[in-house]
Amino acid sequence: MNLGIIDVREWQTMVDFRTGRKAQVLKQNHLINAISHLLRMHPYPGDIDPSSNAWVTDVALDLNSIYHPDFIFLTYAQPFFTSVFQHLNNEEWQAIITSVTNEVNRFIALSGFVPVIVGSGRTTPLQGEIDLSSLQGLANCGGMGPTYAGLYYPSKEDLTQLQDDERVEMIIPRHQLIDEWGGNADFTSRLPEYLLSAGQGYTFRGIGNMPRILYRINGKDKQIPVKAPFGAKSITEIAPMIKKILPDHRVALIMVEGIGCEDFPFAYEQCDNTFSWHTYGTGDDQYLALTSGKHLPFHPFPPGHKYYRDDCEDKPYPYSGIYRYMPDNVIGADTSIKSAAVGSRSILTHVASGADISVECFARALYNYGSMAVLNNLLD
């Protein structure tokens, strides 16, 4: 059974992670007790709280002591959340970089892992919001400052309007996406009729947006920084490289969100962050490309998909957002290694890591509900 331990501060519960139902764990064991204690000792401070970077490191160090994994995946999301949703001056931004740098360095120094550190790319000041709500068709654009949108049932007038809008960079019909990209059945069946791509600095507004005020959005960096003991020309080369060195080394893959080459505080090499004309932004696509070594068409969800479509009552993994299954091609899913993950990026920390044990914040749309641990197949 996959077990979820949910901590909402001063109260915990355990759930069967696949069904979502309360778990009947008849026999407590050392590992469950230790993880439960870990969650209790480290309440999550919140997505834009500066101490959430220290939370990741503190939890990761404790989890390392408990489980001694061969591979650990860490996600530091506070720089991204803060830059997107708060107006920051340069001094404040530099303080955030210093904070996350110190926390990454502290983890590396105290844990002894070989670090592979990736910056997800910079954010860029918001230039404008492209309102797709008034189209006759339907525009799905979930996420935080989305730069891609899925268009369904468009009229001719809609397409003309979009073609005339200089802020819209690309309008790609579904058949063209399939011809150019191919992809697995999950991916192609969920492709929108048209995929829209916004120009630099612009975000789409439509169905599924968060109503919060945005200050910056994904910068669509074609190159992102990577510090690694090996060269990786593309984001999808990182996972295979890590798999190669894992037999001889304990490796920490560390994702620092919202930081691009110009602000990356470690010695780095540039790494291609694109597939075809698509640029990975901080979020699902990029995480899965990073940890699976597979490009976008081999992920379950394309950009602009109908995020609500599959959310029926028997959807498995209800605590994993849109995901109906846990990817089995990610680094931590390799059963020959012991793996762990800790992160301030909810859902993606456990989905993209595939780790034996994941600990992540339980935050949704910046609301801080607590934290959650996922124990995969350890209790059978």
Added chain:
Amino acid sequence: MQCNYCERRCNIAENKSGICQAYTFTNDEIQEKYPFHWTSMGVSHIESIPFYHIYPGSRSLLIGSIGCNFDCSYCSNSYVAKENPEKVFKYTLKPEQVVSKCRQLGCHNIVFAINEPVMSLPSLLELSRVCKHNHIEMGCLSNGYMTEESAKLMADIFSFINISLKGMSSEFYLKYTGAPTVEPVLRNIEYFYSRIHLEMTTPIIQTVNDRDIPAITSFIKKIDPAIPWHVFRLLPEYHMKEMEYPAINEINIALQGAREQLDYIYFSNFVGSDWVSTICPECGKMLIERISLGGCGGKVINYCLDDTRPGSCPDCGHSINVKGGKISWEAGEGLL
């Protein structure tokens, strides 16, 4: 001129706004400042809003506008409700367009949440006319602090409502919401109960309003013990962000007495809650099993009510206050 939309009854000077920032006085009348402007548009389970006792399982189009006549210290949506309206992104959609989106999204109903619906009553009235024409029902969350005239209008617009009764004393309302008295809220709850499907919500702030639990219980029982009551553990936000998260076990113990008097008490607003399922008050059978994924409500994962005998327990036949029967999540797919 006096604005009579809510019980604040602000006197608004020419081209100025009242407390809520949603209405202005111009051309000799009180006018909505942002007609047909919406800040939110998304798809959600009706249970997540929360409504547990009407159209269970249905897909709702969630909309919201801007502004609020309260200033709750713990407001979860202050980034919309209390933000400068000029700064917040707003969609401009006429009623026909909203209904079209509802259809395209495969939604069964439209629910106004996020902020107080009284802020957009004229627009919502127009929207309801188009919805009725298209057989789409509307629901809302509300703080209940509207005038009797507005309450009548709302009962015409909405088929279902969830009123937040935040406490039982005017002192509490004044200190934590800025509204001077609880009386209009109590009056309107009774009124809505007589007109449309009603559920109620109370966010519990430990040591502040948990002592009101018995009084709220008595108030609900006097109207109808079968009114669903959603008790929320307060998620500290806005001015109360730094406060301790309330203790779940202590609140749950405080609710024990209420459970003996009311049929449907839910306790949530935290992930993994054990108290979000509907149990038959007569025989104890679990009728609608839900899980709590965070946020205010839950999600249905199993439904056992006998819809051939509307609203009844399949084991003992006890009448259950659930309206409309189960609506499949996919029911609206492919209807375009």
